[in-house]
Amino acid sequence: MKNVFIVFLWLCGFSSFAQFSDDAILLPKKGLFLHLSYSESRFDSYWEKDVLLKNNDIGKISKQIANAHISFGISNRINLFASLPYARNSSNLSFKTKQEGFQDLSGGLKFSILDPVKPFSVVLSGTVTKPLNSYSLGNQILALGLGSRTIGGKLILRYKFESGLYAGAHGGYIGREIVALENDVYKSNNELIYSNKVAPPDAYDYGLRLGYLGDSFQIEAFGDRATSLSGDDIQYNQLPFISNKVNFTKAGIYTKYQINKVGFTVKASQVLAGLNTPKSLNISAGVFFQLSGRNNDRFEY
Amino acid sequence: MIDLNINMKKILLITLLFSAVSCDKTILEPTLSSYTPQSLDEKAGTWKTYLLKKPDETGLNSPTLISSKEYKEESIALLKMMDTVSQADKDNIAYWSAGATIRWNEIARELIAKYNVDTKVNEEGNYPIANPLLPNEYPQFPNSNSLYASRVLAYLSIAQYDALVSTWYYKYKFNRPNPWVANTDIKPLIEKTDLPSFPSEDAALAAVSFNVLSKMFPGEVAYLTKKAKDAVSYRLKAGMNVNSDLKMGAFIGDAVSKAMLTYANLDGMADANKQTVLAEQKTASTALGIKKQWESLANPVRPALLPNYGSVKTWNFDIKVLKSLRPIPAVLPETDAWKTEIEELISIGKNATKEQLQTASLWDDGLNTYAPAGHWFRIATEECTKSKFSNMRIARTYALLGGALLDAGIACWETKYFYHLPRPQQYGIKTALNVPNSPGFTSEHATFAGSAATLLGGIFPYKSGEYAKMGRDVSDSRLYGGTHFKSDCELGLTHGIKIGSYALIRAEKDNSGLTIATK
Numbered sequence: 001m002k003n004v005f006i007v008f009l010w011l012c013g014f015s016s017f018a019q020f021s022d023d024a025i026l027l028p029k030k031g032l033f034l035h036l037s038y039s040e041s042r043f044d045s046y047w048e049k050d051v052l053l054k055n056n057d058i059g060k061i062s063k064q065i066a067n068a069h070i071s072f073g074i075s076n077r078i079n080l081f082a083s084l085p086y087a088r089n090s091s092n093l094s095f096k097t098k099q100e101g102f103q104d105l106s107g108g109l110k111f112s113i114l115d116p117v118k119p120f121s122v123v124l125s126g127t128v129t130k131p132l133n134s135y136s137l138g139n140q141i142l143a144l145g146l147g148s149r150t151i152g153g154k155l156i157l158r159y160k161f162e163s164g165l166y167a168g169a170h171g172g173y174i175g176r177e178i179v180a181l182e183n184d185v186y187k188s189n190n191e192l193i194y195s196n197k198v199a200p201p202d203a204y205d206y207g208l209r210l211g212y213l214g215d216s217f218q219i220e221a222f223g224d225r226a227t228s229l230s231g232d233d234i235q236y237n238q239l240p241f242i243s244n245k246v247n248f249t250k251a252g253i254y255t256k257y258q259i260n261k262v263g264f265t266v267k268a269s270q271v272l273a274g275l276n277t278p279k280s281l282n283i284s285a286g287v288f289f290q291l292s293g294r295n296n297d298r299f300e301y
Numbered sequence: 302m303i304d305l306n307i308n309m310k311k312i313l314l315i316t317l318l319f320s321a322v323s324c325d326k327t328i329l330e331p332t333l334s335s336y337t338p339q340s341l342d343e344k345a346g347t348w349k350t351y352l353l354k355k356p357d358e359t360g361l362n363s364p365t366l367i368s369s370k371e372y373k374e375e376s377i378a379l380l381k382m383m384d385t386v387s388q389a390d391k392d393n394i395a396y397w398s399a400g401a402t403i404r405w406n407e408i409a410r411e412l413i414a415k416y417n418v419d420t421k422v423n424e425e426g427n428y429p430i431a432n433p434l435l436p437n438e439y440p441q442f443p444n445s446n447s448l449y450a451s452r453v454l455a456y457l458s459i460a461q462y463d464a465l466v467s468t469w470y471y472k473y474k475f476n477r478p479n480p481w482v483a484n485t486d487i488k489p490l491i492e493k494t495d496l497p498s499f500p501s502e503d504a505a506l507a508a509v510s511f512n513v514l515s516k517m518f519p520g521e522v523a524y525l526t527k528k529a530k531d532a533v534s535y536r537l538k539a540g541m542n543v544n545s546d547l548k549m550g551a552f553i554g555d556a557v558s559k560a561m562l563t564y565a566n567l568d569g570m571a572d573a574n575k576q577t578v579l580a581e582q583k584t585a586s587t588a589l590g591i592k593k594q595w596e597s598l599a600n601p602v603r604p605a606l607l608p609n610y611g612s613v614k615t616w617n618f619d620i621k622v623l624k625s626l627r628p629i630p631a632v633l634p635e636t637d638a639w640k641t642e643i644e645e646l647i648s649i650g651k652n653a654t655k656e657q658l659q660t661a662s663l664w665d666d667g668l669n670t671y672a673p674a675g676h677w678f679r680i681a682t683e684e685c686t687k688s689k690f691s692n693m694r695i696a697r698t699y700a701l702l703g704g705a706l707l708d709a710g711i712a713c714w715e716t717k718y719f720y721h722l723p724r725p726q727q728y729g730i731k732t733a734l735n736v737p738n739s740p741g742f743t744s745e746h747a748t749f750a751g752s753a754a755t756l757l758g759g760i761f762p763y764k765s766g767e768y769a770k771m772g773r774d775v776s777d778s779r780l781y782g783g784t785h786f787k788s789d790c791e792l793g794l795t796h797g798i799k800i801g802s803y804a805l806i807r808a809e810k811d812n813s814g815l816t817i818a819t820k
Contacts, residue, residue, distance in 0.1 A: 096732070097650070097731040138733075187414050
């Protein structure tokens, strides 16, 4: 299953739970599925507006996320899912406090418009997220997230040949709610805003994927692109902020191996181009379990 | 069929959730609106000026009489001007009529935040120095750090105060009837006042603010020109001043700015960034028995922030007093007492509460903000408008606060570089805040806060307890944030309180009769 959440924050846009984004696979009725994963992303440079630079004052940033993801088949065509990531963000500079804690809880449902066993899949999904604690937002380089409740929707298309080869595309939109800061003034576009409220921009995203899905093995190459609909740019020698317009293009590889009711996933992705976003490399690994479902059903996850 | 129904419902649900997203994301800011001042401060022409020896030093000639041909022409021109008021003019009137002293202060705070940015290291591994002659080229000039911010706000406010005292002096000396009295066809768009309109206080403020801020932010001349134009034209469009009111107000403003900028040129700021003083300072520090000196934590090492700023001219006392007020460190590095303070910081790092971290963030006022000085001006502004202060009285409050903050910055810097004591981060203490590029003893935030809270407590005695609490909060915030040892904060705060009391002495003697509290 999946999390529709690819356009999540620029800092965890590459996080573990994006790894199931945009697939067209559904669990069968009463299927229950648990995926546990660990991911790490690293960067030492980010795009200040569109200029890629290193900022020695922030050091090398490492973001680790442990994620639990669960999905359930209400019917063969409707699945529910939820995931809960725990994150630890740190800098290699010895005097920088690391940020650690639960990130944003997400949940949603996925609906297959066409019969899921047909070669051509058309899937709609919706996701809502909610920050579980009021983590610090001031330093967006290390912050756990944007602190915003979000709601997103996505359309996923896939065509699978009998050989197991498939091609897919998806497009989606994510809306983000206004966030309350600790301070009652902040700078945006070189102007002071005398308010503790800041609006993270809404965004849309789309992507393409090509892969092979066999009985026990899946491999996929993907490319994703996310674009904010509004927002400001990071100004000269400033750090990222919640109000920034964040765009990125990334590419990666995903693979999965499954034996009976247990499987493993590995995923790697690299941000290739961007606006107001870190150039990060993300690697994640996970293990999943089929917890219920009819015996002979293979979980096409 | 039934199954399909459920699916349709799900689709509907998704669609509904989806459309809920497109809600309004407008961020509302508090708006200021005009009010009738509690007093016109008719006697303000006799208040003590700072730069001018006498309020009439500006040398203004008598205005034309309202019965004169010239005045009548001006009056008719004003009526014509009022006929062309557009919506944009009305917005401009609403903006400036909230109080020009406040608006110019807001503009200054905005520019401070805009330029409060560290310089990036270049390819050669150096931090280039901004060139005041090429302010718009990277690195931009100025670097509006906490010291620069306090100096901008002090000089802006002091110049505004002197300009207004002189304006008030002439207003009541000449007592020329106001435009709507001279010509009853003139119906002002904002509330009429008994304050004589010749010479115009708004024009004086616009001239003085434009001149001082253009000098401090040379890359903003075009922006400031527009602001100054708007600040003056609103008086015409609103039917509050004839042209000669404005012309003579600007004349006073220009004269006072000249005096202010002459002072600013000679205040020692030109030598404030002299990095060569560091070696001598460090030797002196070692001689005091200090085992470890402060070092920049930036990579590569960033030049110390204005290491010679301690020799900039103070406002309310002389260098002898400055040195006599300098705090003596309570603990020296690597002594037993110091170990207790380190342990305290380690414990705070582990156990800080959410409220403590919020306090640290609330008072951080670091890069990209209006700096501690801007924060205190914001706090003062809030009380000035609540108390319905006239422009004149706001200017007095601002000038006193500006002096108190300017002195706090200078005295704190003199202390910092006298001892050169390390930051906790040199001993592995972690912080979520940006570590300012200056020695740890004392905390500039605490010093600014002590001084500002003391001064404001004298101006608004019923709030003195609240301001004192804010001062302690600021002091604590630096401990919670981990950028200072406890004694850096506490001694900074007491130092600031002493500095603020010198500003109060000035307030008591300025002939306004408004401040009698003795601290």
